[in-house]
Amino acid sequence: MASTHHQIVIIGGGTAGITVAAQLLRADKKLDVAIIDPAQKHYYQAAWTLVGAGDFEFADTERNEADLIPNGATWIQEAAAAILPDDNKVALAGGDELSYDFLVVCPGIQIDLDGIEGLRDALGKNEVCSNYTDPNYTWEVLQNFKGGTAIFTQPATPIKCGGAPQKIMYMAEEYFQKAGLKDKTKISFITPGTVIFGMPDFAKTLMQVVDRKGIELRFFHKLTKIDGPNKTAYYTIMANEDDPAKLYHNKMEQGERFSSPTEVAIPFDMLHLAPPQSAPDFIKRSPLVHADGPDKGWVNVDINTLQHKVYPNVFSLGDSAALPTAKTGAAVRKQAPVVVGNLLHVLHNKTGSLDPGYEGYSSCPIVTGYGKMLLAEFKYDNVRDSDKLISFFVDTTKEQYSMYLLKKYGLPFMYWNLMLKGLA
Numbered sequence: 001m002a003s004t005h006h007q008i009v010i011i012g013g014g015t016a017g018i019t020v021a022a023q024l025l026r027a028d029k030k031l032d033v034a035i036i037d038p039a040q041k042h043y044y045q046a047a048w049t050l051v052g053a054g055d056f057e058f059a060d061t062e063r064n065e066a067d068l069i070p071n072g073a074t075w076i077q078e079a080a081a082a083i084l085p086d087d088n089k090v091a092l093a094g095g096d097e098l099s100y101d102f103l104v105v106c107p108g109i110q111i112d113l114d115g116i117e118g119l120r121d122a123l124g125k126n127e128v129c130s131n132y133t134d135p136n137y138t139w140e141v142l143q144n145f146k147g148g149t150a151i152f153t154q155p156a157t158p159i160k161c162g163g164a165p166q167k168i169m170y171m172a173e174e175y176f177q178k179a180g181l182k183d184k185t186k187i188s189f190i191t192p193g194t195v196i197f198g199m200p201d202f203a204k205t206l207m208q209v210v211d212r213k214g215i216e217l218r219f220f221h222k223l224t225k226i227d228g229p230n231k232t233a234y235y236t237i238m239a240n241e242d243d244p245a246k247l248y249h250n251k252m253e254q255g256e257r258f259s260s261p262t263e264v265a266i267p268f269d270m271l272h273l274a275p276p277q278s279a280p281d282f283i284k285r286s287p288l289v290h291a292d293g294p295d296k297g298w299v300n301v302d303i304n305t306l307q308h309k310v311y312p313n314v315f316s317l318g319d320s321a322a323l324p325t326a327k328t329g330a331a332v333r334k335q336a337p338v339v340v341g342n343l344l345h346v347l348h349n350k351t352g353s354l355d356p357g358y359e360g361y362s363s364c365p366i367v368t369g370y371g372k373m374l375l376a377e378f379k380y381d382n383v384r385d386s387d388k389l390i391s392f393f394v395d396t397t398k399e400q401y402s403m404y405l406l407k408k409y410g411l412p413f414m415y416w417n418l419m420l421k422g423l424a
Contacts, residue, residue, distance in 0.1 A: 009100035013037030016106035016318030022422030052138030053171035109319035115276030122228030147184030148269025217249035298322035304356035331362035
C-alpha cells in the first residue's frame with residue numbers, strides 16, 4: 001500500500017471542489033493541493049432542465065474534467081473509499097492512502113436508485129424519466145407523449161435543487177399546449193412537502209402559475225413504489241388524509257385506487273421524478289457525519305464557518321454538507337470563499353475566531369415556461385436574500401423573460417468562465 005502526503009486534499013472534483021481549488025491556488029500558487037475524483041467528464045447540471053425540455057443541447061453541458069483542473073493542482077484519478085480523520089488520511093479505492101494537513105470534503109450527492117421500490121428497473125423506460133439522470137430521455141418522453149396523465153414527483157429525501165422537479169413540469173405543460181395535447185392531458189405535481197415553495201413571495205406567483213396551467217397539486221404524498229410496465233405510482237399519504245383542503249389543490253380524478261386511507265396507487269402515462277438522494281456511501285460510513293437525528297449521514301460542520309465540528313483541519317461544503325439550505329451550485333458560490341478564507345486562516349496558524357460568513361445563501365432559478373423564469377434567492381430560515389442590483393431593475397418574484405435569458409446564457413457563462421476558475 002503506497003502512501004502520499006499533500007498539504008490540502010479535496011475530495012470531489014465537481015462544482016465545489018474545482019472552485020475551492022481554483023480559489024486556493026489564486027490566493028497562493030505555492031500551496032500543495034490535490035483533488036480526488038475519478039470522473040473524466042464534468043457537467044453543468046443546472047441546464048439539464050432545459051435539455052429535458054428541448055431548449056438546450058446536452059453536449060453544451062459537458063466538459064472534460066482534465067480541462068478544468070486548476071493549474072498547480074494534482075489530480076488523483078481515483079475514487080475515495082474511506083476517510084480516516086483521526087489519522088489525517090484518505091483511503092483510495094485502489095488501495096493506496098493519502099495523508100493530509102487539511103481536508104476539504106465536497107464529493108457531492110449520490111442518486112439512490114434503490115431508495116424507492118421498482119425505481120432501478122423502471123427508470124429510463126416505460127415513460128419513467130428524470131432530468132437528474134438522463135435529460136435526453138425526458139425530452140424523448142415529451143416528444144412521444146400523446147396525452148393522458150403526466151405525473152411530476154419527488155422523494156422525501158434532500159435533493160439537488162429542490163425546485164427542479166416542478167421546473168420541467170411547467171415547461172412540459174407549455175410543450176403539450178403547443179403540441180395540441182392540453183385538452184387530452186392531466187398534469188399532477190405530487191410531493192411529500194406541504195407547500196409549493198417555502199418562501200411566500202415566490203409561492204404566491206407559483207400558485208398563480210399552477211392555476212393558469214391547470215395543474216393539480218397533491219401534498220403529503222410520499223412515493224414508495226413504481227411499477228414501470230403497468231405504469232403505476234404508489235404513494236403513502238403521510239398526514240391529513242381526512243382533510244382534502246390540505247392534501248389537494250385543483251383536485252382531479254386520476255383513476256387512483258386506495259388500498260387503505262393512506263395508501264394510493266395512481267396510474268400514469270408519463271412519470272418524471274427526482275430520485276432519492278444521499279451523501280455518498282463512503283461519506284455516510286465516515287466519522288465525519290452526524291450519527292443520528294435529522295442530519296444523519298451528512299457531514300457535521302458549523303453552518304456558518306463550514307469547519308468540521310470535531311476535526312478542525314476538515315472543512316466541508318456543497319451537497320454532502322449538513323447545511324439547512326438548498327443544495328445548489330449557487331450555494332457553493334457563496335460557500336467556497338468562506339471555506340478558502342477559513343482554511344487559509346487555520347493553515348497560517350492564526351488564532352482567533354473564523355469568519356462566520358456563510359449565511360445559508362442559495363438560489364433556485366424557477367423556470368415556468370419557455371422564456372419565463374423567476375429567481376428565488378434566499379438564506380437560512382427561508383429569508384429572502386435577492387441580489388440588490390438585479391432586484392433594483394427586475395421583480396424577481398414575477399415571471400421574467402430577462403431571467404430566462406440569465407438562466408440559459410448568463411449563468412452557464414459565469415459557471416464555466418468565472419466560477420470554476422476561482423473568479424466568482
